[in-house]
Amino acid sequence: xxxxxxxxxxxxxxxxxxxxxxxxxxxRTGDWDLAEECTQEAFTQAxxxxxxxxxxxxxxxxLTTVAGNRAIDRRRRAARGAELAELAAIDQLRTQDSDxxxxxxxxxxxxxxxxxDRLRLMFTCCHPALALEARVALTLRTLAGxxxxxxxxxxxxxxxxxxxxxxxxxxxxxxxxxxxxxxxPELLPERTSGVLAVLYLLxxxxxxxxxxxxxxxxxxxxxxxxxxxxxxxxxxxxxxADALLALMLLQHSRRNARLDANGDLITLEDQDRSRWHHDExxxxxxxxxxxxxxxxxxxxxxxxxxxxxxxxxxxxxxxxxxxxxxxxxxxxxxxxxxxxxxxxxxxVVRLNRAVxxxxxxxxxxxxxxVDELAQRGELSNYHLLPAVRADLLRRRGDxxxxxxxxxxxxxxxxxxxxxxFLQGRIEELRPS
Amino acid sequence: xxxxxxxxxxxxxxxxxxxxMQEHAPAWAEEMDARGVRLLGNGLKGLETARxxxxxxxxxxxxxxxxxxxxxxxxxxxxxxxxxxxxxIEVAAKHPVSWFFSIExxxxxxxxxxxxxxxxxxxxxxxxxxxxxxxxxxxxEEQLRRDLDAxxxxxxxRGVRLLGGALAPPATATxxxxxxxxxxxxxxxxxxxxxxxxxIDILxxxxxxxxxxxxxxxxLAxxxMVEVRPFWGA
Numbered sequence: 245x246x247x248x249x250x251x252x253x254x255x256x257x258x259x260x261x262x263x264x265x266x267x268x269x270x271x272r273t274g275d276w277d278l279a280e281e282c283t284q285e286a287f288t289q290a291x292x293x294x295x296x297x298x299x300x301x302x303x304x305x306x307l308t309t310v311a312g313n314r315a316i317d318r319r320r321r322a323a324r325g326a327e328l329a330e331l332a333a334i335d336q337l338r339t340q341d342s343d344x345x346x347x348x349x350x351x352x353x354x355x356x357x358x359x360x361d362r363l364r365l366m367f368t369c370c371h372p373a374l375a376l377e378a379r380v381a382l383t384l385r386t387l388a389g390x391x392x393x394x395x396x397x398x399x400x401x402x403x404x405x406x407x408x409x410x411x412x413x414x415x416x417x418x419x420x421x422x423x424x425x426x427x428x429p430e431l432l433p434e435r436t437s438g439v440l441a442v443l444y445l446l447x448x449x450x451x452x453x454x455x456x457x458x459x460x461x462x463x464x465x466x467x468x469x470x471x472x473x474x475x476x477x478x479x480x481x482x483x484x485a486d487a488l489l490a491l492m493l494l495q496h497s498r499r500n501a502r503l504d505a506n507g508d509l510i511t512l513e514d515q516d517r518s519r520w521h522h523d524e525x526x527x528x529x530x531x532x533x534x535x536x537x538x539x540x541x542x543x544x545x546x547x548x549x550x551x552x553x554x555x556x557x558x559x560x561x562x563x564x565x566x567x568x569x570x571x572x573x574x575x576x577x578x579x580x581x582x583x584x585x586x587x588x589x590x591x592v593v594r595l596n597r598a599v600x601x602x603x604x605x606x607x608x609x610x611x612x613x614v615d616e617l618a619q620r621g622e623l624s625n626y627h628l629l630p631a632v633r634a635d636l637l638r639r640r641g642d643x644x645x646x647x648x649x650x651x652x653x654x655x656x657x658x659x660x661x662x663x664x665f666l667q668g669r670i671e672e673l674r675p676s
Numbered sequence: 677x678x679x680x681x682x683x684x685x686x687x688x689x690x691x692x693x694x695x696x697m698q699e700h701a702p703a704w705a706e707e708m709d710a711r712g713v714r715l716l717g718n719g720l721k722g723l724e725t726a727r728x729x730x731x732x733x734x735x736x737x738x739x740x741x742x743x744x745x746x747x748x749x750x751x752x753x754x755x756x757x758x759x760x761x762x763x764x765i766e767v768a769a770k771h772p773v774s775w776f777f778s779i780e781x782x783x784x785x786x787x788x789x790x791x792x793x794x795x796x797x798x799x800x801x802x803x804x805x806x807x808x809x810x811x812x813x814x815x816x817e818e819q820l821r822r823d824l825d826a827x828x829x830x831x832x833x834r835g836v837r838l839l840g841g842a843l844a845p846p847a848t849a850t851x852x853x854x855x856x857x858x859x860x861x862x863x864x865x866x867x868x869x870x871x872x873x874x875x876i877d878i879l880x881x882x883x884x885x886x887x888x889x890x891x892x893x894x895x896l897a898x899x900x901m902v903e904v905r906p907f908w909g910a
Contacts, residue, residue, distance in 0.1 A: 373850040375863040416847060419783055419845075420761045420783045421759075434859075
């Protein structure tokens, strides 16, 4: 086995196995730092062992065994001189008698137990007693294996700040006894939506790309999608896990077409569809088709679907799906937004609904909705409110009014990209 | 795991709140006692009865009121014994105070020893040990720990201390609120201040004067502050 191949195998295993190994080690030792450190060491050892002995048949089991043995060794060293009883307790950690790395192809625990470990880890990282920013950081560190430096970079905070955030979160888990488990049935729905929210936040952090390193941000989207795939595998009966994955795939599929060569935003209708990732769109559509919203899809004849069993991610995924069709069914989009607003009242959702209503050939009705929002003083500092109003006025041919609204949006726009986009619109409209 | 549950209110009550408390609080205590998750709990008298004790350069300074003035204040406490934070949150969320105000749940640094044969008649005064977050030199901290052990031994010997202990740092706290039937959690204490509650002692002494004297002799009064609060019934 050549060095290159062993290295490639370790790299591949890192993506697939890091979270799995850490998750199992946390369950066995109850010590998050020990679990991370020993997992790191197992990967380091794999570089030499796999080069020498070949890549094991089950890399994950090999890594788990090696990391587990490292943990036992460390505890033995720490407990030297301690009571024999303590040593006996440590011995219970050992699940098989093997010297690390030699014949450690298989860990003898039930595969289902090991598989559940990652779900335990996911729920614990996303526990609502932790600060939201800590949940995100912990998920990326322990489950996805990003380094503290990478996470700090992605969230534009100094590395020591991120390190402190992680240390604090882990200290709270230990000191306050946040349980390492999949929540019991009565807590499951609430906690599951908490996990979904963290994954979507992670995705949006990467997707919004308002600042920061593009590469790192794309990596956040990839990680969010990877974790959503994992969650879906671990919770096959959770329709919102499917829907969130579909939603992220649909948004991410347009990543190469969203910005032009100058980094300027391109609106959906002007994007080069050949640059979309159609395989991802197909995957998302298949996810949505599998779950079928059956007789409940909102239609022009049934414009106000109120079926409460359709989750909010499902509705958002359906909307995203409408947007990738070559001919967008705006009436369907409008009624989906209406359903979303019922489930999740928010002025931003209403603003989106206004756009859809306007595009579904009722510009005036759309403008009325926008005006109502403006009159209520909601979103008064949100640049998209005047931007949307400007766009609808432009479509109606009210150039002067549109120009004034674009100027208002320009003054509020938070990113350079968006300012350039609005400036472009202003220049198009301004009489030459 | 033992948790301290701090009942936090802003003192503004309405007939509706008062009625809800009257209806649900005793039932809550009864249920949690029966489940074995509540070891002890009691309300505290109003803030006008609070005294804060500091000893500086051998001089005792007693001021009226709590160690930190905030809109929300501690109106009572419960000591819980729960299998995990999830259970402590569930217990807190069932307490009617969390439906209107907040409840802070904080782990104790060590298990709490409940004395044999104690009774509620012994739950009379609360010492809240308020730390200023400034660490002294190592040898001073070391001496402080020894003094603290000696103080507790003395108070136990005199039979004036029921129980007590150090709390885990405020960063391990979780604040529980229930609104519209939904349990809302916040990471951290109910009010973030420079000074924070670092531990408690529950005293079984006859009078407020005796409680103040015990607070004055408390080693933490020399570097930090000790707030004295009478429980209901004291």
